[in-house]
Amino acid sequence: MPKPRRSNDWGFPRWRGYGSAREATTVRLCDRHGCDEPGDCPAPKAPNSPDRWYFCQKHAAEYNSKWDYFEGLDKAEKEARAKSERAENAGYAEAQHYGWTGSGDGSRSADEMRALELLGLEADADFVAVKKAWREKAKEVHPDVKPGDEDAARQFQSFSVAYEVLKQAEERREWRG
Incomplete structure (x- = not known):
């Protein structure tokens, strides 16, 4: 009976480099029709929804340029949300004088x-x-x-x-x- 061989992936140190597995890796393609680039940038399908599109960087930028964060809110709600966003990000304004x-x-x-x-x-x-x-x-x-x-x-x-x-x-x- 032949002696079973161990994989090189056991223990520490690894005897083979990370990511050098022999099996094929699955690459998710961009969800934009006709694009063959890897889709590694998630984008929400709808506000407050866990569903995501996965775009390449170019198409993610295109999608986000049309995204309206305040869509569906009335004027008072928009102002309140914008005010809370500014309040949460106020710490960045303190460091403004360190800019180049x-x-x-x-x-x-x-x-x-x-x-x-x-x-x-x-x-x-x-x-x-x-x-x-x-x-x-x-x-x-x-x-x-x-x-x-x-x-x-x-x-x-x-x-x-x-x-x-x-x-x-x-x-x-x-x-x-």
């Missing part, structure tokens, strides 16, 4: 971007350009230049607020870095 980016590429807040737009500046404008633009705009609508003009006074106020937002942001950047 410069101005104009995502490092400015929405308030700063609105202030730059109000002053007629590009997103990558430095503080010298901000100061110059604010002075030019303020000279046009200053209450001393146009006394009694309420529209000019409102514009001057909005330019001043925009300048203060950008000034405080610049001071924060200098303080941090």
Whole structure:
């Protein structure tokens, strides 16, 4: 009677490399019709459903671009869900100043971007350009230049607020870095 041979997969160390089994491995293909790529990116078929599509990376990106996280919610529910999402992710905003980016590429807040737009500046404008633009705009609508003009006074106020937002942001950047 021949002596049974042991597999090389027993014990430690393994005598054969991981993943070098002799049997064929099953590869799930992308669920997109006509795609022969491996489907290794799961995507939900419906909200709150355990069923998943399995796409290749290209088709998963295409599927997710059309995904509406807030579909079926009314306006108040959308706002509440968006607020809770922001609250849960607030810790990431604290680390914003550690980024590798410069101005104009995502490092400015929405308030700063609105202030730059109000002053007629590009997103990558430095503080010298901000100061110059604010002075030019303020000279046009200053209450001393146009006394009694309420529209000019409102514009001057909005330019001043925009300048203060950008000034405080610049001071924060200098303080941090």
